[in-house]
Amino acid sequence: MLSNVEINNLLEAISTRDCEKSYKALFVSLHESLYSFAFTFLKSSEDSEEVVSDLFINLWMKRKNLKRLDNPKLYLLIGTKNFALNRLKLNKRKASLQLDDFSMHLESVFFNPEELAISAELTQKIMDAVNALPPKCKIIFKLIKEESLKYHEVSELLDLSVKTVESQMAIALRRIRQCLEFKHEFPEIHSILAKK
Structure with missing residues (x-):
């Protein structure tokens, strides 16, 4: 996984220059880790893949509002968890975390x-x-x-x-x-x- 500094640099390029190359680099570098984390909640490859895709689509849509983060790795993991919980609710599965x-x-x-x-x-x-x-x-x-x-x-x-x-x-x-x-x-x- 990328370091927080590297993630922030990519996020800055995405935010300030609409850099698709940086966006792709961020996606490729973090996809496996975020997918694995989403899978722990969803136990579904398809849902986990969609959660990671939704997270990155949301990131791109809100790119102009991105700011430098103290811990972007944690920010992305929390985002993944939140998208996964929303997916659980959407699928009418048990929504409480155990x-x-x-x-x-x-x-x-x-x-x-x-x-x-x-x-x-x-x-x-x-x-x-x-x-x-x-x-x-x-x-x-x-x-x-x-x-x-x-x-x-x-x-x-x-x-x-x-x-x-x-x-x-x-x-x-x-x-x-x-x-x-x-x-x-x-x-x-x-x-x-x-x-x-």
């Missing part, structure tokens, strides 16, 4: 080249442990470790208290460590996952 009802598949727990050097077998063990987490833990773990959101940002995004986010993250990390006995077998992995 994070335990949603499922999410984590793509990777490794985010830089050094971490990618770990063996495929170990990577699979870690991914199995992460994907075995309860849904709420998994969503919070993904947003913090894969999307690089801060605890207070996840709290705002999911309408949870910061303490709830902290405790769910602690549960996730504890379960992953227990599953793989990180402290003894893989101290270097333990330190990667323990980072906030």
